[in-house]
Amino acid sequence: MVGAARVGAVVLAMVMGGCAARTAPPAPGPATPAAAAATAATARTYENLDATLWMQTAIEYHASASQAYRLATAQLDRALADPTVTAAIEQQGQNVSGLPPAIILDADETVLDNTPYQARLLTAGGTYDDATWKVWVNERKAGAVPGAVAFTQYARAKGVTVFFITNRNADLEPATRDDMTRLGFPLDATRDTLLMRRERPEWESSEKAARRSVVARDFRILMLLGDDLGDFLPNARGTIEERQARVAAYDAWWGSRWIMIPNPTYGSWEAATRTGAASPAAADQLKQKLSRLRP
Ligand SMILES: [Mg+2]
Structure with missing residues (x-):
């Protein structure tokens, strides 16, 4: 608790520092690239610094994912x-005992490690956008989340078909396949087991239920693994309270049918902390987040 409180204080100090920088009187425009970089640096808040450092350096993260x-x-x-078990809400109440077994995993920050992208945003300044994300993915430098390769290979060796349902856009499938193959994840040679967003017209949504349903038609879904509530059930977005209520009935599934991988750097949890923000300005979002703290 002491350690957590200390880290929290450091984060708060950085966040407050960011707010303070924003309230300073506007300076004249930077005259040189170096000055422009310095200006950009003072405008940053480093909200993601501890989260990214934790994932990249802490044995505590490695242990959390491995366990x-x-x-x-x-x-x-x-x-x-147990042939009656299914982890998919889409299969509740169905007789699934005659179906072959499958598992479904998310990709980013569940099996693929994209923390270098987060690190770039921190060191170069900026926030997530599709263009820089696409550049990162196409570099084909993603790592593997600790434990993920061995687990998926174990599942495959047991005769379980391993599906990946990701909200990476369909145009990123070649790079994603290359990374997953290089890292040793089992992609099926005879059927498409990597289901990208917008790969089919009916997969326009970031909601994964439509893609889970495709798997659910032919397979008994033994387990779901993800780093975001949306990897497990529909309508995961909403306020903090709505999200808690949404999943309350499934609490016993955590650690049995559903396995959550820690990701403190982004996700629908983060969006929930700024639901109702008056404007997308970073300072307003910081105020929203500070208001969620329980001192
Ligand atoms: Mg993910």
């Missing part, structure tokens, strides 16, 4: 042994 996948491995054996 999640080790737990997943044990739960996979249990789910295989």
Whole structure:
């Protein structure tokens, strides 16, 4: 608790520092590239610094992901042994015992490590946008989340079809396949097991239920693994309270049918902290987030 409180204080100090920089009187425009870079630096808030550092440097992150996948491995054996188990809301109430087994994993920050992209945003300044994301993905430099490769290979060796449902856009499928193959993730040679957003007209939405339903037609879905509530059930976006209410009935599924991988750098949890922000300005979002703290 002491450590968490200290980290929280550091984050708060940085956030407050960011607010302070924004309230300073406007300076004349920078005269040189160096001055422009300095101006950009003072406008940054470094909100994601500790989160990104934790994922890139902390044994605590490595342990969190590794233990999640080790737990997943044990739960996979249990789910295989009980032909009535399904982890998909889309299959509740159905007789799934005659279907072959599958699991569904998210890609980014569940099996693929994109923290270098977050690190670039921190060091160069800026926030997420589709153009810089596309550049990063096409470099084909993603890493593997600890434990993910061994778990998916174990599942495949047990005769389980391994599906990946990702909100990466369909045009990023070649780069995604290259990374996953290089890292050792089992992609099926005979059927499409990497389901991208917008790969089909009916997959326009970031909601994954439509793609889960395609898997659910032919397979018993033993487990879901993700880093975002939206990887597990529909309508995961909303206020903090709405999200808590949405998932309350499934609390016993965490650690059994559903495995959550930690990702403190982004996700629908973060959007929920600034729901209702008056404007998209970063200072307003920071105020929204500060208001969510419980001192
Ligand atoms: Mg993800």
